[in-house]
Amino acid sequence: MEQHVLGSDWLITPAGGTSGEAYLAENSQNQKLFLKRNSSPFLAILSAEGIVPKLVWTKRLADGDVITAQKWLEGRVLSKGEMQQDTVVQLMSKIHHSSEILHLFMRMGKKPLEPWHFLVQLQEKARSLSSSDKMFMKRVTQFLSNHVHHVENQRKVVCHADVNHENWLLGEDHHLYLIDWDNAVLADPAMDLSMMLYQYIPRSNWETWLDQYGVTLDQSLLARIQWYRVAQSLSYYLWHLEQNDYPESEKWKKQLLNEQSLFIDH
Incomplete structure (x- = not known):
């Protein structure tokens, strides 16, 4: 600098x-x-x-x-446990429902991230990596391909795309901020909701959390949340594989395998 x-x-x-x-x-x-x-x-x-x-x-x-x-900002990041606080879901809802943020993002010429495009990116990345897990990656991308119709033609909002607890800062004035918007995309809000719910909210509280956010958890929304969970987990798996960070990539692989029983099979 x-x-x-x-x-x-x-x-x-x-x-x-x-x-x-x-x-x-x-x-x-x-x-x-x-x-x-x-x-x-x-x-x-x-x-x-x-x-x-x-x-x-x-x-x-x-x-x-x-x-x-x-x-x-003098303050601190939220702990994982604090991600269940009302202020977090309220700020997430404010961001996703802000017409000002959406219109400005669109005026910048940003193209929506369609799920099929996300899937193609993942498939290309999987093919480019020399890995012993080709069959595993093929199985996951096949699942995403089979269920992509559940996430097509959805309303797009500005998604932060990395709502990790370390990007939520609580200022000394007790005001909550969401920082690091470099990866923001115009996408289905289920992209952010998926990361938030699976990482920080107990499954028994999803209905209440989403009610505060402003939507009802039905089978359609659940399918979208699950689709993006699989897609993002695969994305993280491939990224860590690319960085030769095998312990971290193995963690995401195990997560994908462990959660397959949760997937909706319509």
Whole structure:
């Protein structure tokens, strides 16, 4: 990160994260900013809606890169247990039902992620990897192909696509934020709901949770949630396989095998 973005009075240091493009800027007056290179262009509307920490300014560099500065958030990430709190489902519902966020995302020229396209991506990735698990991957992609009709022609919303508990930040003012929107997509809300429910909400509480979110859990929604659970689990499995992270890929494989009894067979 170029020092001249802020001036000599500021100290800029890496803020961690997997992208390597996030920084903490501090000056002698103890002011702090969170800087990021080429973050999501619709950060401004997310800031205005109170979904991410306040956007302070945006600057375009000579090389064409865009730097955004947000208020540095003093707070902490939610624990897995805290993901069951009412504030989480309320914020998830607000995001999925926001026409402002949806319209801006569409004006950016974003194409909807259709389930068949997601499936083709997974099939191509599976074919490109040399793995002893070819039969396993074929079985999973076949399941997704057989059931893709359950998830076609669904209403699309802006999905965060990585609602891991580490992306939910509770500020010192007790305001809840959902950060890291770099992977956001226009997709079936079941994509986010699937990750949320399977990872953090006991099955016996799904109906209540979804009622708070604003929908009724029927067979159709359950089939969509399960389809995206399988698709995302396979996606994580393939990604870790690609990174040669075999312990983590094996974890996702076991998860897929263990949960097959839950799948609806229409």
